[in-house]
Amino acid sequence: MAFDKMELRDIEVWDGNFAAAQALRQCQIDVVSAYPITPSTPIVEGYSKFLADNYIEGEFVMVESEHAAMSGCIGASAAGGRVATATSSQGFALMVETLYQASGMRLPIILNVVNRALAAPLNVNGDHGDMYLGRDSGWIQLDAYSPQEAYDLNFIAFRVAEDHEIRLPAMVHQDGFMTSHTAQGVHTMDDDTAYSFVGDFKPMNDMLDFEHPVTHGVQTEEDWHYEHKARQHNDLMTKVPTKIEEAFAAFEKLTGRKYNQVEKYDMDDADVAVVCMGTSVETAREVASEMREKGIKAGVVGLRVVRPFPFMEIAAALKDIKAIAALDRSSPNGAAGMLFNEIAGALFNTDSKALLTGYVYGLGGRDLTKKHLTDLYTELQANVDAGKVLTPLQQFIGVRGPKLAFL
């Protein structure tokens, strides 16, 4: 190899963006096609700097929009090589057309999504509006709660996405600023170990194999389209979860760090539980411990794999819980929240008698405080004690003005 390896300390102090950029370097991405947007920009800046300093070989294509960024990724991936990029918010929204095209064409592109609110009004801070916008796009979606996880999940994403039985693109999400710009200790892998986990890129249906010309991106009408979409859904439902579990197991063996599709904290004997994503998981875990000191058996469930949604795993994790709060960090704009609906769907038809309530919080980077969560757990326990839901099914947390609640 003509490029240099980088010596890393066992623990580096990295923010989520730099952790993701280091993961891309260690995976030896062939092409990054990218466009800057706050707060994800440092990821692709990192890749271009590694390129400039000869820590990687590849092509960095700085295009003129996020739509073009993903278009370039699709062309590069169809040509046959390892491809990644990063975006947030409006950039993600501009990419949406091409997200469906990438997944429908079964191209294993990795997209780091540094979650940020969607305008209007314009906002640069973290919420999950962009993550939710992508949830029907046919991509695998993994959620990191910390810089360490942003680093680790990139390797897992490549390993799953590029598997020839899968061949689906994957997003690695992290919270804008709270993760992306907050430096923490990150346990690293050395370059060889990290690369060996993802392995050499194995081309499939690659346009640059001139002995096997291939047509990508055809038109299918009512006589074929349904079968192709059904195939993609089938693979997401049946093949991807198994591969994710295998990758999690292999990663644990390599690093000792264990991931699960559904992360459970203090859940073994819990009566009440909060289900959330991103940096809120850590806050909820802290509050849950404090609630236990007050005699409330509180637990936390974090969703690690957003898509394909771990329907059975979430039902199992919440099987014996008496009151559940689903925390959605995206305005549902006229419905119950996504997590509320998914959890309700998972528990329906089971023996669960859980009291399920939904909470919308943290839009546009508004803090979720320990006080919010203390109040929330207290409400859940009150529901348990009363044997029924005492509050509206949907409440907004931390918004100024009169109490906002629905349903």
Add this chain to the structure above:
Amino acid sequence: MANTGWDEFEIGAMLRTFEGEAGDTVGTLQEDRNYTQNSSFSASVADWRIEKPVFNKDFCIDCQFCWVYCPDISIISRDKKMIGIDMDHCKGCGICVEVCPTNPKSLLMFPEQADEESEIANWPAKETKEK
């Protein structure tokens, strides 16, 4: 592939043109290539035609105008000679007849059901220009 189910084809709606290795595509004439059933070469649009071109080689000067301007790769030229029309791929547009420079033309349009041999036997004579 008419009735294949969702689990019976390649992911990504990907299509291959050739069985096995393509080999030297530009050095291999169509009849010698190993197309898959997915190449439109394997398909026919003959039923699009209302009229068809008939080729009379007696008047052809092998100028290749018909070859270069045929939109449907349906003029079969081999070794710089026009040898016939690919009736599976000809849509009957009539461009070949229009661009044919000979007098009389070496290509003329006839109704799809016309008999080629008798049309050639009754081919129009050279037109004389009125001075």
Add this chain to the structure above:
Amino acid sequence: MSEMKKIKNLKEFSTSADRFEGANLLCPGCAHSIIVREVLNATNDDLVLAASTGCLEVCTAVYPYTSWDASWVHIGFENGSTAVAGAEAMYKALKTKGRLKQPDRNPKFVAFGGDGASYDIGFQWISGCMERGHNMMYVVLDNEVYANTGGQRSSSTPIGANATTSPAGRVSYGETKNKKDIVAIMAAHNIPYAAQVAPNKWKDMVKKIQHGMAVDGPVFINAVSPCTTEWKFDPKDTMHLTDLATDTLVFPLYEIIDGHELNITYRPKNVIPVEEYLAAQGRFKHLFKDQYKYLIKEWQERVDANWAYLNRREEARV
């Protein structure tokens, strides 16, 4: 560098083994495939092709059929250019890293798009590709209308054309805006080569395509593609219409090297009045009513002025 294909005359050209197949779904008499054949047959090199959504794309890759013998990709309406640019970037990366399966090949990267995909919705994507210097060629199949969606005006539709969104009517002569000069805009990116071509002048076309494939960097080609369906003429007359387009100088053939050196590559021996070009097409039929005849005169003046401008630029060498 691969050897350029020798094409001295049409007989020699006719020995080409096409890499674009029939039984595609383009209309009978469509000029798109004539242009595509001339472009593809201009080289023996391997090809990596892309198309933006449009007539060519929807007619040549309808599952389970493909009309392409070389690798081909379609993503969306606006990004055929960037699709091939991404593939070109991957080619460079894999070449550097020694991972090409056939390292001895010299692939050419070519994207096709209609005028809607190129003058309008994909304009920014093409500009980006031209500016970034990808080693690729972008070919516009310019039929001056959104033909695939049924004949709406694009920014390539010329004044007076009857399009479904700029229809001629009792108080309207159709399209009111003049055609965008896309070759000048793309040449202004200081790309090594930009040219306007027409399929009737196959030798001029082949020469330009070969030149474009030989230069290092992005190349922009605008090809006139008479549309039997939307221009409203008999399918057999496609080449006649192309002759009228070039010989009335409505579509002058020229090239711009390095963004400034303009060469006119075809000078008709007998320049035909523009009126004949307009009269041959149903989309301009209404211009021959008395109240709109002044527009025909203006058409001629515009074409004359543009030809004079091109000649001045050629002479000035700037």
